[in-house]
Amino acid sequence: MSHAILRYRPKNTPPEWEAVADGVRMVVATVADHVPYRLTTVLGVVAALAISAERAGLPRDPAVWLEQSTITRCLLENSRLKPKSTQTYASILARVHETLIWVERGEPARPHLHADRSRAEPYSTSGLTRLDVWASNLPAVPTGRGNALALLTLGAGCGLLPFELLSVRGTDVHVLPSDAVAVRVPGTDRLVVCRSLWEGALAELARAAGSRFLYAPDRKVERPKNAISNWVARHRPGDPKIPVPDMRRLRATWIVSLLRDRVPADLIARAAGLSSTASLAAYMRWVPELSTEAAVRLLRGWA
Incomplete structure (x- = not known):
């Protein structure tokens, strides 16, 4: 898995990638074993977030990338995302943020809960x-x-x-x-x-x-x-x-x-x-x- 993380590069690699690559790899390596998503999916989503933050001139800090305001900016500015993809990106980033906090405390990640279909889902x-x-x-x-x-x-x-x-x-x-x-x-x-x-x-x-x-x-x-x-x-x-x-x-x-x-x-x-x-x-x-x-x-x- 570590080899796959080190080799990862976004498709049509943008010029901002090299500046954020180490931070992206660090975040993904930390949470990869604790989130229910494919490694390549997590890499792609976190990379898109980091690149968006870099283009906005934000600090090269994963803590800043994973702030809700940064995530919202990334989702709104990504014109290629379809509505379902936007929701998926938001869910993955929320889980990555949560898991990163838990891992840093030395605690196991909170188990993923399934939706109760009896209630409408709130808007992101x-x-x-x-x-x-x-x-x-x-x-x-x-x-x-x-x-x-x-x-x-x-x-x-x-x-x-x-x-x-x-x-x-x-x-x-x-x-x-x-x-x-x-x-x-x-x-x-x-x-x-x-x-x-x-x-x-x-x-x-x-x-x-x-x-x-x-x-x-x-x-x-x-x-x-x-x-x-x-x-x-x-x-x-x-x-x-x-x-x-x-x-x-x-x-x-x-x-x-x-x-x-x-x-x-x-x-x-x-x-x-x-x-x-x-x-x-x-x-x-x-x-x-x-x-x-x-x-x-x-x-x-x-x-």
């Missing part, structure tokens, strides 16, 4: 970024940019279900004294605080909507049948690299982002309108384990 960072760019570039009319941003802000930002999203009016959105933006979910006693990434766009939509609906503001019927799916079918992204907006996946993205931030499960369940925390277990496969230092800090409490 790159997928969500592409959706945001797509939404922002739609025509600024009620059936264009506004609808797309309503899906993203109320879905990925607040985790609302489709029928809840359809009922939200501008007057249901409130800016709190802390500048956080919250939604009073119609027909419930839930006040959902929007994730900070989306709060500015949500507040702007609410101001523009006033007493009208946020999604399709000029409609007369509160919950028209197939209102979201029909709109998505007419406006779905033309670029195959941009994922199709899906409310189940947007809600899953919101739940997983809260779990990753270690928000208490009972608080997430209440905000999501769930009867118990049991339903959150299906999302845990997308939540990385805490580092030893973070676990000690949380378990210790205030000193």
Whole structure:
């Protein structure tokens, strides 16, 4: 295996390869025995990431290469990747990053868990970024940019279900004294605080909507049948690299982002309108384990 790593060179070897080759080989040699991918696949993916980082002028440091911002940049700039390949690249790099950390601690790599098909898969960072760019570039009319941003802000930002999203009016959105933006979910006693990434766009939509609906503001019927799916079918992204907006996946993205931030499960369940925390277990496969230092800090409490 070491011979294969040393001999590896990317196809149509770019000029940046020699500058990053040693770092790529070091990373792959470290994780090769602990990841469930072919050696040549891991070499190719890590090499593409390192070359992208080199072209961006980033430090020649594997720790920098494997930062989420660097990975996102690499995936967005690689015009040759098809949507499924983009997802595969993101999964491989996430596993390489995780495994590298575990190996450096002298611990075995965490076993790979299989997906629970009962829950929609959350969007990757790159997928969500592409959706945001797509939404922002739609025509600024009620059936264009506004609808797309309503899906993203109320879905990925607040985790609302489709029928809840359809009922939200501008007057249901409130800016709190802390500048956080919250939604009073119609027909419930839930006040959902929007994730900070989306709060500015949500507040702007609410101001523009006033007493009208946020999604399709000029409609007369509160919950028209197939209102979201029909709109998505007419406006779905033309670029195959941009994922199709899906409310189940947007809600899953919101739940997983809260779990990753270690928000208490009972608080997430209440905000999501769930009867118990049991339903959150299906999302845990997308939540990385805490580092030893973070676990000690949380378990210790205030000193």
